[in-house]
Every structure is written in structure tokens, then in C-alpha cells.
Amino acid sequence: LLMIVTIDGVAASGKSSVSSGVAQALGVPYVSSGLLYRAATLLGLEADLDLRGAPDLLNLLGAHPVRLEPLAGGNRVWQGERDLTDDLHSTRVDRGVSVVAALPEVREWVDAQLRALPEPFVAEGRDMGTNVFPHAPHKFYLTASARIRAERRARERPEDVPAIEADLQRRDELDTVQSAPAPDALVIDTGPLDLQGVIDTILTRLH
Ligand code: ADP
Ligand code: CDP
Numbered sequence: 001l002l003m004i005v006t007i008d009g010v011a012a013s014g015k016s017s018v019s020s021g022v023a024q025a026l027g028v029p030y031v032s033s034g035l036l037y038r039a040a041t042l043l044g045l046e047a048d049l050d051l052r053g054a055p056d057l058l059n060l061l062g063a064h065p066v067r068l069e070p071l072a073g074g075n076r077v078w079q080g081e082r083d084l085t086d087d088l089h090s091t092r093v094d095r096g097v098s099v100v101a102a103l104p105e106v107r108e109w110v111d112a113q114l115r116a117l118p119e120p121f122v123a124e125g126r127d128m129g130t131n132v133f134p135h136a137p138h139k140f141y142l143t144a145s146a147r148i149r150a151e152r153r154a155r156e157r158p159e160d161v162p163a164i165e166a167d168l169q170r171r172d173e174l175d176t177v178q179s180a181p182a183p184d185a186l187v188i189d190t191g192p193l194d195l196q197g198v199i200d201t202i203l204t205r206l207h
């Protein structure tokens with residue numbers, strides 16, 4: 001059946017949970033591109049770099065390479081022997097990541113790693129169906145209102161729903177450029193569905 005399935009969408013729309021479920025049903029890996037943007041951000045913050053400055057960040061990433069491990073149950077990101085994964089979803093990284101993702105050099109760094117992966121796989125992010133894998137035969141785009149997404153994410157973050165909603169809306173705005181759905185993507189409003197409902201909607205289209 002498969003080559004590449006792309007699942008893009010706005011922040012906290014369910015991309016990684018849905019991709020993991022779809023990938024496990026298909027018996028293929030999934031790839032979470034956002035984790036690489038988050039890793040670049042974390043390392044930049046830890047090194048106290050100005051996140052708007054690509055050369056310093058690229059030097060850092062070149063000197064200490066980062067590797068994405070696309071496990072079906074949940075992706076992990078490594079820098080040498082250090083597993084960065086558990087540090088990638090802090091509010092600090094959430095707030096810095098869009099600035100880092102706006103740097104063309106960082107986007108090239110991420111895209112090169114994704115394009116080197118062996119098919120088949122499910123790829124999730126913002127621009128998997130538009131920019132990185134435009135020839136993918138199966139494309140999906142997840143949405144939900146900012147309130148619903150904030151309520152879901154509040155179960156994974158210390159902040160309250162209004163603060164998370166404001167952060168999500170700010171990030172959606174900063175990410176607008178790379179977040180347009182591919183013209184050939186099926187747009188799924190996940191608001192009225194549960195996780196399994198979204199996964200089943202996608203699996204039905206693949207058969
Ligand atoms: P993203 O990768 O887009 O940031 P996540 O996969 O982290 O999104 O999902 C955010 C949260 O929303 C997760 O805890 C997920 O289980 C939850 N969730 C609840 N209902 C749904 C649904 N109908 N569709 C997708 N995710 C949902
Ligand atoms: O789902 P959520 O937005 O919380 O996180 P993510 O998918 O890990 O993405 C984190 C950030 O990385 C986004 O806010 C974008 O700035 C950036 N990103 C991107 O620009 N392009 C991608 N393909 C994936 C993520």
C-alpha cells in the first residue's frame with residue numbers, strides 16, 4: 001500500500017498522537033518533525049544563544065549532531081548519548097520554537113534529515129505535505145478550535161487553559177507561513193471526534 005502519509009495541522013491539533021496511532025495500525029514508523037525544531041530551540045536556549053541568529057545555532061547543531069529516532073510508540077531525539085526528548089515540551093521551548101522555525105537555515109537542517117529517512121512512514125508537522133514531501137499520495141490536515149486544543153493541552157502542561165490558549169494562538173500566528181494545508185490534503189476538524197475517531201477517519205481513506 002504505502003509510501004508516505006503526511007499529517008499536518010495547527011499546534012496541539014493531535015498530530016503526534018494521531019500519527020502514532022495511524023503508523024502503528026499500518027505497522028510503519030512515524031516521524032515527528034516538530035521535535036527537531038524543538039531540539040534546536042532547547043539547545044539554543046541552553047547555550048544562551050540569541051534564537052534569531054542562525055549562524056551560531058547552526059554551528060552548535062553541526063558540532064553536536066542531533067538524531068531523530070522514529071519509534072512507532074513515540075519519537076525520541078538524541079544528541080550523542082543524551083536523550084533530549086523529555087525536555088522538548090516545556091513552556092520555554094513552546095514559546096521560543098516559532099522564532100527558530102522561521103530561520104531558513106534551520107528549516108533546511110530539518111528537511112535534510114527527514115528526506116534521508118527510508119520509506120514507508122507517516123510524517124507529521126506543518127509543511128510535510130506542502131514542502132517536504134509534496135509527492136506523498138496521502139495527505140491530511142488536522143484542525144480544532146483554539147479553546148478545544150488548549151483544553152487538551154492543559155492536561156499536559158502546568159499552565160491554565162486561558163494562558164495555554166493565548167500561547168497556542170500566538171504560535172499559530174507565528175507559524176502561519178509554513179502552516180497552509182496542501183491543496184490535496186483532506187482537512188479533518190478533530191473537535192467533535194475522539195482520538196480513535198480521527199485515526200479511523202484517516203485509516204478509512206487509506207484502504
Ligand atoms: P500535536 O502533535 O498536534 O501537538 P498531540 O498529539 O500532542 O498534538 O495531541 C494533543 C493532545 O490532544 C493529546 O493529549 C491527545 O491525546 C489529545 N486529544 C484528545 N482528543 C483528541 C482528538 N479528538 N484528536 C486528537 N487529539 C486528541
Ligand atoms: O503540535 P505542536 O505545535 O505543539 O508542536 P510541534 O508539532 O512539535 O511543533 C513545534 C513548532 O515547530 C511549531 O510551532 C512550528 O514553529 C515548528 N514546526 C514547523 O515550523 N514545521 C514543522 N514541519 C513542524 C514544526
